[in-house]
Amino acid sequence: MLRRMGIRGTSTRAKTARKTARRAKAPPSRNGTASSADVARSDLAPVRARPTRLQRNDERGRLAEIDQTCNAWADIVAERMSADQTFADLVEQYHMQPPRDLRGLILWDALQAAEAHVALITDVLARHLDGRRGDPVEILVELRARQKRIAAVYAVNAFLAVLNQMSHEKPRWLSMDFLDPRFAVLALAHQTLGYAIEAARISAPPDLTEQIIEATQDPAVWVWRRMPEPGTDTLAACAAAAAFFRSLEAEVMTSTDEVAGLYAEHNRAVGGA
Secondary structure (H helix, E strand, O other): OHHHHHHHHHHHHHHHHHHHHHHHOOOOOOOOOOOHHHOOHHHHOOOOOOOOHHHHHHHHHHHHHHHHHHHHHHHHHHHHHHHHHHHHHHHHHHHHOOOOOHHHHHHHHHHHHHHHHHHHHHHHHHHHOEOOEOOHHHHHHHHHHHHHHHHHHHHHHHHHHHHOOOOOOOOOOOOOOOOOHHHHHHHHHHHHHHHHHHHHOOOOOOOOHHHHHHHHOOHHHHHHHOOOOOOHHHHHHHHHHHHHHHHOOOOOOOOHHHHHHHHHHHHHHHHHO
């Protein structure tokens, strides 16, 4: 009797041990999730219904950065494609039938300006791109800054040409009997100032003749124009360019000092290139 009781007791303990071992080795449930015993208590903390204010501010800042980057690339690509298309159209137009009169001069000038615009965008991209990487925001900032300088150069050079054909006593060209060469200067200046307006991203009417002539008669222009010192002719043109941009209610290049500074900055950049 005692021997049988001992055997039954040993068998019970062995069965209990085997059950415990099977539970320890039990695999995860069929859906791949761990059992409740294996889940860390920290993972069961209550989930917040919405992100914290700090997290939302970080997300908004990140989204704004992404939008700024995408918009900058879009502006760069759009401007590059537009510049390429304009240059290609002018090349085709010039080669089809190059005019031999004033129209040819104006078309050739437009062709040179379009080529310079493409070269400017390419140069800025080349300075910033490392392989296929670059910050589009920085690229766009430099592109706009250099375009502003170019606008000042176009405007000053246009007024240099116009002022060389004018005087304070006779601001208008009155002779209409034949094609006065001074009209060619005015026509070319009109087109060149169009490049300046486009580069500076300023809104303007299609006909700028009145604004050009009025700008040449600004009192500050003739103060500089009458001085005998070298460089005052350029300062007179800077004053005329500033008066021209003021007449268009522009927000940039409305003072002689600002125009002269941009003009000088471009000269230094070209000289150091």
